[in-house]
Amino acid sequence: RPIKIGVEVPEEQSGQKVKIGIYFATWWALNVVFNIYNKKVLNAFPYPWLTSTLSLACGSLMMLVSWVTGLAEAPKTDLDFWKTLFPVALAHTIGHVAATVSMSKVAVSFTHIIKSSEPAFSVLVSSLFLGEAFPLPVYLSLLPIIGGCALAAVTELNFNMIGFMGAMISNLAFVFRNIFSKKGMKGKSVSGMNYYACLSMMSLLIVTPFAIAVEGPQMWAAGWQNAVSQIGPNFVWWVVAQSVFYHLYNQVSYMSLDQISPLTFSVGNTMKRISVIVASIIIFQNPIKPVNALGAAIAILGTFIYSQAKQSGS
Numbered sequence: 164r165p166i167k168i169g170v171e172v173p174e175e176q177s178g179q180k181v182k183i184g185i186y187f188a189t190w191w192a193l194n195v196v197f198n199i200y201n202k203k204v205l206n207a208f209p210y211p212w213l214t215s216t217l218s219l220a221c222g223s224l225m226m227l228v229s230w231v232t233g234l235a236e237a238p239k240t241d242l243d244f245w246k247t248l249f250p251v252a253l254a255h256t257i258g259h260v261a262a263t264v265s266m267s268k269v270a271v272s273f274t275h276i277i278k279s280s281e282p283a284f285s286v287l288v289s290s291l292f293l294g295e296a297f298p299l300p301v302y303l304s305l306l307p308i309i310g311g312c313a314l315a316a317v318t319e320l321n322f323n324m325i326g327f328m329g330a331m332i333s334n335l336a337f338v339f340r341n342i343f344s345k346k347g348m349k350g351k352s353v354s355g356m357n358y359y360a361c362l363s364m365m366s367l368l369i370v371t372p373f374a375i376a377v378e379g380p381q382m383w384a385a386g387w388q389n390a391v392s393q394i395g396p397n398f399v400w401w402v403v404a405q406s407v408f409y410h411l412y413n414q415v416s417y418m419s420l421d422q423i424s425p426l427t428f429s430v431g432n433t434m435k436r437i438s439v440i441v442a443s444i445i446i447f448q449n450p451i452k453p454v455n456a457l458g459a460a461i462a463i464l465g466t467f468i469y470s471q472a473k474q475s476g477s
């Protein structure tokens with residue numbers, strides 16, 4: 164049954180609450196697995212343009228097969244739908260590649276600490292480019308977000324400028340993606356799952372020529388041989404895992420976006436980052452100084468204050 168994106172179902176309905184809880188838990192779990200395999204792949208095979216492309220290709224293929232076999236009902240779309248999807252796909256592509264480039268240069272935890280400041284970017288873009296005004300508490304809540312991220316960044320032991328800028332560009336791109344997404348989906352009846360499928364396909368078309376131009380088959384072939392000689396033939400399954408889990412976590416996140424408000428979504432997304440930060444620090448045993456952790460905690464707390472301030476102001 165197609166559900167319109169952006170329609171908020173009253174959350175007090177108890178069955179609905181359980182459903183959202185299951186979506187959130189699944190989204191976070193899938194995201195943790197994606198982040199772990201993505202980083203394992205990037206450590207052995209540092210070609211973020213190719214791994215980003217493979218994630219989108221895998222998702223596109225999974226959805227095409229689902230439509231052809233009738234596992235999922237194909238959406239009914241027109242030219243207008245694809246036209247309005249283009250800016251969303253462009254922003255999704257930039258945000259995805261930038262985050263992957265970032266994670267190829269720095270610890271996963273660092274990328275996600277910087278990415279937890281996405282709400283601050285949302286307020287800045289809305290105020291500067293869309294002329295929106297927010298209540299004072301919303302602006303004040305940006306101070307701990309920006310200050311906490313800055314503290315975490317300057318005390319990061321493995322700081323790298325490309326890693327930092329990649330996460331910042333990803334923040335900016337995803338804010339635009341969310342704004343265009345909302346505009347593009349207004350009044351359209353495409354389910355969250357199919358909307359994300361179409362988004363993957365268009366992003367794949369956008370990214371492929373750039374991936375070939377920036378990295379290209381020669382680099383990939385040499386890098387692949389090197390990775391397989393280090394890891395063994397199982398390396399291919401790491402790549403498959405990062406690609407499949409990338410699609411699944413995004414699909415579930417778009418399915419939950421169908422059911423909740425964008426604000427609840429952004430709070431869920433920040434909570435997701437806490438699980439990723441903790442899991443990746445444990446698994447990759449990244450060295451972390453207490454002041455670094457304090458910066459991350461302040462930034463994440465700032466996001467919760469932001470969501471409270473925004474909710475009471477709207």
Ligand code: 3PG
Pocket residue numbers: 258259260262263278337
């Ligand atoms: C990506 O590769 O696109 C990023 O890891 C996505 O970041 P997200 O956590 O904002 O979905």
